[in-house]
Amino acid sequence: GESVGLHLPTLSVQEGDNSIINCAYSNSASDYFIWYKQESGKGPQFIIDIRSNMDKRQGQRVTVLLNKTVKHLSLQIAATQPGDSAVYFCAENTYYNFNKFYFGSGTKLNVKP
C-alpha cells in the first residue's frame, strides 16, 4: 500500500545546532503534507504544513522543504533546543479531499546539552 517513510529513526544533535529530519512519501496523489511533534506522554502536536504548490515554507525556527520530483520532504529546525527533543512524524493527505491520512514511521530527535 501507500506509505510515508523516514530515512533516520534516531537523530542526535548538540544544543544550538541545526537539525534536519527527512521523510519520503510514495503516494503521487498526496498534495498536502504536515509535520507533527510528539513529546513523551503527549499526543502529536502540529508544527507546520505545506501544499504541493510550494517548495518551501518557514515558521518560527522551522522550515519545511518539499521536493516533488523525488517525493521527499524535510523539516529543518534552527538552533535546536532541549525542548525540541521528541519524535517527529510527517503525514500526507490530499488537500481538497480527506482520503487516506498516513503518518510516517517517525524520527526521534535527541538534543544533547
Next chain:
Amino acid sequence: DTEVTQTPKHLVMGMTNKKSLKCEQHMGHRAMYWYKQKAKKPPELMFVYSYEKLSINESVPSRFSPECPNSSLLNLHLHALQPEDSALYLCASSQDLAGAKNIQYFGAGTRLSVL
C-alpha cells in the same frame, strides 16, 4: 482553548469487559478522529467523524465501536478486546476535513492494557 480532553488516562480491562473511552473538545471543530498507537510506532487512523457522521472506518474490528453523541464528544466503546489491542488510543479534532482545516489537535491519549 485548543485542548482535546481524553478520559480515562489509563485503563486496564479484561478480555470479557466492556469499557468506553471518552474524548471532548470545545473548539467548535466538526471533524473528530480515533487513532491507535503502539509503542515506537506512528498513530494509525481508526475512525473519522465529520459533522457527527461516520466518514471513515479503516477496517477496524467490530469489537471497537465509535459513537459521536454531539459535535463536542466522541466515544470509543470497547468489548471483548484482545491483548494485542493494548496500545495508546488517541483522539483528535479538526475544523473540517479538507485543506488546512484538517490540521488536527490531539489529546494526550488513553493508555489501554488488555489482560
